[in-house]
């Protein structure tokens with residue numbers, strides 16, 4: 001079997017949070033033992049509610065945030081030894097907000113060529129050609145080379161961000177909410193572009209999104225995150241057709257597809273939102289779970305293999321009758 | 325059912341250094357008690373300014389004009405400043421996207437809920453507190469009495485939005501305008517809040533105007549829909565008609581842009597609407613959509629397009645006949 005391009009093994013990131021003056025700092029487990037594999041050509045969708053740790057995981061994969069536990073491997077080799085620049089050549093980000101992620105005082109040409117200059121790739125006289133080739137690829141007219149970000153539309157700015165991410169010819173692109181700030185008509189253009197680039201350049205994506213319809217459309221696999229852990233992962237069809245974890249089920253039930261007459265579903269989720277500094281015992285989802293069993297408030301569930309993926313929930317524990 | 329709000333030919337103009345911005349153009353619609361009108365459209369099309377114009381909350385320099393603006397039988401074009409202040413938060417209430425724009429961080433939740441009522445009614449604080457607790461429970465907040473002493477920053481985004489809804493309901497309004505009330509929330513919380521709004525709106529027989537850019541929300545909560553583009557309403561109809569037989573090329577384009585699980589095929593191209601919206605400074609000549617429309621012909625750039633009503637409450641703004649529009653939709657679907 002081929003090695004994953006990018007892999008996390010039981011990776012964690014814990015922040016120490018000040019609880020107030022004179023009080024000891026308390027740990028916040030933003031990412032809590034996550035193991036994921038990105039195979040070449042995959043589009044791994046990562047979904048989960050705000051604050052569950054998606055961006056923290058993304059930052060660790062980009063080498064922008066050091067894990068406090070576990071390790072991350074690139075082509076089977078730990079990235080711990082690699083420096084930030086070496087990682088940046090292989091893994092590049094596209095962030096949510098094309099407004100704040102571009103330097104307003106730099107021209108489009110200089111924003112896109114920045115990685116070449118930082119990494120001293122090629123000769124300065126080649127840079128302009130490479131920038132223009134990249135602009136052609138992402139569908140940005142060359143006349144924008146000397147424009148500033150504030151002279152571009154949201155969709156054009158996101159194309160600049162994509163061109164900047166791709167100019168180093170990375171293997172993996174981490175897309176953290178790449179279309180959340182865009183209108184639907186612009187979103188569809190960017191999603192189409194990401195699909196084309198994946199084909200043409202053989203890219204592998206991690207796609208973080210709140211929009212499950214976008215994830216269903218783009219992803220080959222989907223991982224669902226809740227309070228720092230992946231609670232379910234599977235290929236896209238299995239996950240959407242037979243969601244197993246109650247949180248995944250609630251998430252999918254909450255998707256408002258444009259089908260009139262169906263009304264707004266009641267996903268049967270409580271409003272007992274967990275405090276990440278003081279997470280619930282046992283399964284961290286149990287206070288909101290409509291299907292919780294007796295052991296759910298006491299024992300943390302272990303991942304249970306399921307077809308091409310796994311689910312971390314006591315409902316699927318073959319030994320649950322014994323344990324309960 | 326009775327009409328609670330009737331808007332005819334609403335226009336908003338804002339003088340800017342670059343010229344006269346005309347962000348709301350000839351907007352007409354009506355809302356009945358117990359129904360939800362969704363106004364849908366992309367960023368900058370004039371949704372928020374339309375709602376602010378109804379509430380008389382436009383920026384100072386802005387000019388508002390309307391052929392008719394009637395709320396619960398009262399002509400708002402003639403209402404005094406004082407009368408509008410009396411109506412706002414009372415008979416017509418607003419819910420914003422970001423609850424912190426309407427919640428004051430330095431007062432407790434209880435205090436703000438009670439004030440919303442005491443400002444408009446001659447009643448005692450005790451009664452106001454009772455109503456606050458009743459409504460907090462209504463919007464699904466447990467241990468409501470103990471929440472009264474909490475401050476906005478102590479609540480999660482979803483809880484704050486519930487408090488906002490409770491606050492909007494304090495005086496028993498006839499009309500609620502909710503401007504992107506769930507855009508900042510997670511999908512599960514979004515579904516909870518919309519479920520709640522729809523339920524309360526039916527229970528209290530209020531008119532609801534829900535502003536959103538999310539066609540999924542529109543499909544699930546609207547009774548009727550108004551699609552806005554570049555300051556104009558380009559299509560209106562019942563939610564079933566609009567999704568089953570969209571007429572305007574812009575509406576048709578929008579519906580093709582969104583991925584729908586089970587309907588759009590994974591990995592294929594989504595539809596798109598190339599080009600960008602026109603500048604809203606100065607006059608628009610011709611159809612506001614002509615520079616992006618795949619069906620445009622010469623007249624579209626030259627002839628101003630007015631609403632064509634093909635049935636009561638069903639109208640669109642395009643030079644093509646309804647038959648041509650329907651044929652275009654059928655061709656694109658094939």
Ligand SMILES: Nc1ncnc2c1ncn2[C@@H]1O[C@H](COP(=O)(O)OP(=O)(O)OP(=O)(O)O)[C@@H](O)[C@H]1O
Pocket residue numbers: 015016017028030048049050051052053054055056057276
């Ligand atoms: N630098 C930091 N210091 C302390 N806490 C942090 C830091 N970065 C993130 N956190 C906390 O870690 C948790 C996970 O945050 P993260 O940004 O990864 O969430 P997310 O899933 O990306 O959320 P969203 O969908 O809102 O973007 C949150 O509780 C957040 O408050």
Ligand SMILES: Nc1ncnc2c1ncn2[C@@H]1O[C@H](COP(=O)(O)OP(=O)(O)OP(=O)(O)O)[C@@H](O)[C@H]1O
Pocket residue numbers: 338340345347365366367368369370371372373374383537604
């Ligand atoms: N106070 C203001 N002064 C000048 N221009 C304004 C002002 N408020 C809004 N505009 C402009 O008027 C147009 C319509 O704005 P509006 O806020 O109504 O859009 P919207 O449809 O609510 O968009 P969004 O979906 O982004 O909230 C936009 O072009 C906007 O830039």
Ligand code: SF4
Pocket residue numbers: 572573574611612613614615617618619620621624629641642643644
């Ligand atoms: S009037 Fe013309 S340009 Fe406008 S939507 Fe209709 S066909 Fe397209």
Ligand SMILES: [Mg+2]
Pocket residue numbers: 054055056176
């Ligand atoms: Mg994030």
Ligand SMILES: [Mg+2]
Pocket residue numbers: 371372373503
């Ligand atoms: Mg708005």
